[in-house]
Amino acid sequence: xxxxxxxxxxxxxxxxxxxxxxxxxxxxxxxxxxxxxxxxxxxxxxxxxxxxxxxxxxxxxxxxxxxxxxxxxxxxxxxxxxxxxxxxxxxxxxxxxxxxxx
Numbered sequence: 001x002x003x004x005x006x007x008x009x010x011x012x013x014x015x016x017x018x019x020x021x022x023x024x025x026x027x028x029x030x031x032x033x034x035x036x037x038x039x040x041x042x043x044x045x046x047x048x049x050x051x052x053x054x055x056x057x058x059x060x061x062x063x064x065x066x067x068x069x070x071x072x073x074x075x076x077x078x079x080x081x082x083x084x085x086x087x088x089x090x091x092x093x094x095x096x097x098x099x100x101x102x
Contacts, residue, residue, distance in 0.1 A: 009095040009096060009097065010061060010095065010096035010099075011061070011062045011063070011064055011065045011068065011093070011094070011095060011096075012059065012060065012061050012062065012093075012094045012095070012096055013058075013059075013060050013062060013065075013068045013072065013091060013092065013093055013094065014057065014058075014059050014091075014092040014094060015057070015058040015059075015060075015072075015089055015090065015091055015092075016055065016056075016057050016089070016090045017055075017056055017058075017081075017086045017087065017088065017089035017090065018054050018055055018056075018086070018087040018088060019054050019056050019084065019085055019086055019087070020054070020085030020086075020087070021085055022048075022053060022054065022056070024084065024085055025056070025084045025085055025086065028080060028083060028084035029046075029058075029084065032080060035076075036060075036071070039067060039068075039070070039071035040062050040063035040064060040067030040068065040071065041060050041061070041062055041068075041071075042060075042061040042062060042063060043060065043061045044058060044059065044060035044061070045057075045058075045059045045060070046058055046059075047059065065093045065095070068093060069093060072091055
């Protein structure tokens with residue numbers, strides 16, 4: 001599917017990662033709110049697998065996918081993830097093409 005510049009795409013990032021300890025991870029996540037906002041994160045949702053609460057899904061809206069990539073791939077964030085006890089994060093950079101409430 002091709003989009004022209006006039007199409008209203010909303011950049012999002014979907015991250016799935018295992019955390020050693022949710023409370024420890026959440027404290028680090030909350031402390032990083034200002035740097036996430038400065039980097040271009042607009043809004044987020046946190047979800048957990050119904051069968052394993054240590055599998056956390058972070059779904060967020062960004063100003064641009066370039067800003068998101070730069071942030072998530074930065075050495076600073078690699079260190080923050082290490083401190084937070086994150087294991088094997090999986091990143092998906094996405095453009096929303098439609099959203100509706102039914």
